[in-house]
Amino acid sequence: MLINCVVYQEGKKLADIPVQEIRHHLDRPGCFVWVALRDATEPELRQMQQEFSLHELAVEDALHGHQRPKIEEYGAMVFVVMHLLEMPSDSAPIAEKATEGIAIGEVAIFVGANFVLSVRNRSSQNFLGVRARCEHEPQLLRHGAGFVLYALMDAVVDRYFPILEQIETDLEEIESQIFEGGAARSNVQRLYALKRRASVLRHAVAPLLEAAGKLHGGRVPEVCLSTQEYFRDIHDHLARMNAAIDAIRDTIGMAMQVNLSLVTIDESEVTKRLAAWAAIFAVSTALAGIWGMNFEHMPELKWAYGYPFALGLIATAAGILYWRFKRAGWL
Numbered sequence: 001m002l003i004n005c006v007v008y009q010e011g012k013k014l015a016d017i018p019v020q021e022i023r024h025h026l027d028r029p030g031c032f033v034w035v036a037l038r039d040a041t042e043p044e045l046r047q048m049q050q051e052f053s054l055h056e057l058a059v060e061d062a063l064h065g066h067q068r069p070k071i072e073e074y075g076a077m078v079f080v081v082m083h084l085l086e087m088p089s090d091s092a093p094i095a096e097k098a099t100e101g102i103a104i105g106e107v108a109i110f111v112g113a114n115f116v117l118s119v120r121n122r123s124s125q126n127f128l129g130v131r132a133r134c135e136h137e138p139q140l141l142r143h144g145a146g147f148v149l150y151a152l153m154d155a156v157v158d159r160y161f162p163i164l165e166q167i168e169t170d171l172e173e174i175e176s177q178i179f180e181g182g183a184a185r186s187n188v189q190r191l192y193a194l195k196r197r198a199s200v201l202r203h204a205v206a207p208l209l210e211a212a213g214k215l216h217g218g219r220v221p222e223v224c225l226s227t228q229e230y231f232r233d234i235h236d237h238l239a240r241m242n243a244a245i246d247a248i249r250d251t252i253g254m255a256m257q258v259n260l261s262l263v264t265i266d267e268s269e270v271t272k273r274l275a276a277w278a279a280i281f282a283v284s285t286a287l288a289g290i291w292g293m294n295f296e297h298m299p300e301l302k303w304a305y306g307y308p309f310a311l312g313l314i315a316t317a318a319g320i321l322y323w324r325f326k327r328a329g330w331l
Contacts, residue, residue: 002044003036004131011138022051022115032114032145036127040119052115055079062108062119069204071211078221080109080149080211082156083204084123087163102163102200109152111223116148130155146223150230153212157237160205164244167197171248175255184263188256195252202245209238276325283317 007014007025017025017033025031037044042063049059055074061067067081084105105123109116118127130151134141141147174190215224215231224231287310325331 001038001040003038003126005033005035006131007031007033008141011140011142013135019047019051026052026114032116032148034116034131034145034148035118036131037117037119038126039121045119048110048117052110052112052117054110054117058108058110062110065106065121067106067108069208069211071208071214073214073221076113076222078109078111078149078223080111080153082107082109082153082208084120084125084156085160085163085201085204086123086125087166102197104200104204107152107156109149111145111149113145113223116145116152118152125159127152127155143226144223146225146227147230149224150227150234153234154230157208157234157241160201160241163197163201164241164248167194167201167248168244170194171251171255175251178255178259179262184259184266187259191252191256191259195249195256198245198248198252202242202249205238205242205245209235209242212238272330276321276330279325280318280321283321284314287314287317 002019004016005019005022006016009028009031014025014031019035022033022035025033035048037048040048040062045059045063048054049056055077058072058074058077058079061079061081069083070079070081072079084107086103086105103123105125106121107123108119108121110119111117120127134148134151170190171194174187174194178187212231212235215221216228216235217232220228322331
């Protein structure tokens with residue numbers, strides 16, 4: 001579906017135009033056309049392919065979707081794929097959010113010397129704010145399609161930061177509860193859910209970090225030559241985010257190990273208690289078994305105090321064992 005199709009000249013918006021008029025503006029000096037599509041159909045993309053002379057392989061990637069974040073060059077055209085990530089509703093409780101996944105959308109951006117085409121799929125996010133920002137900064141929009149590419153990439157990367165902060169907040173919440181009794185199973189479930197979230201975010205950030213290095217320093221695509229410092233800023237943000245994700249993953253792994261260690265400690269405490277009580281009852285059972293043997297000649301068999309003596313001996317032995325186990329911390 002077509003969202004908008006706008007022509008710009010010297011950093012200023014000229015007009016919203018129908019798709020059929022795109023070719024009339026592409027050859028005008030200082031002009032470029034910015035088209036935005038959402039969940040584009042194949043006929044729509046094929047039409048854009050004809051209007052902008054897009055490479056067949058890039059169009060196929062945009063049609064099929066589910067691509068790894070990447071930046072590729074096709075002659076003078078740059079093709080960028082980024083993941084659009086959306087968290088669960090902020091109104092959901094922490095325990096619920098920790099078990100929900102991150103919705104993954106995708107945006108494919110075609111950039112040439114005189115055009116920008118963005119194709120957004122499977123996402124409710126939009127880039128209206130990006131367009132408004134660019135139009136309010138005509139001195140930067142004069143850089144042309146390269147600056148629009150920067151603005152779109154910057155918007156996508158900036159939307160990763162709240163997700164990263166939410167993961168860090170949820171992790172701190174779980175860490176504060178990890179030593180509470182009876183929460184071991186729920187803590188492991190929440191930690192594993194956070195690990196999945198961190199992996200989704202890493203799969204969006206790490207490949208884009210590697211690819212973004214192509215847009216500044218060294219041999220840079222011609223359309224990005226005048227905006228290299230802006231792409232360097234994006235690369236720095238991605239590098240910082242990637243390092244934070246690695247730290248989170250390490251912390252989650254350590255927290256899971258601590259949680260499992262606490263479970264093992266609790267199980268050993270239960271085992272010690274059971275062993276102590278088993279020892280106490282074993283002595284009592286042994287003594288009762290001795291006096292329960294039906295032999296004719298047994299000590300104290302005819303003694304009037306034999307039965308109380310036997311009970312007293314059993315109670316005394318059990319009491320001594322209980323005191324020793326209690327002192328040792330087993331009970």
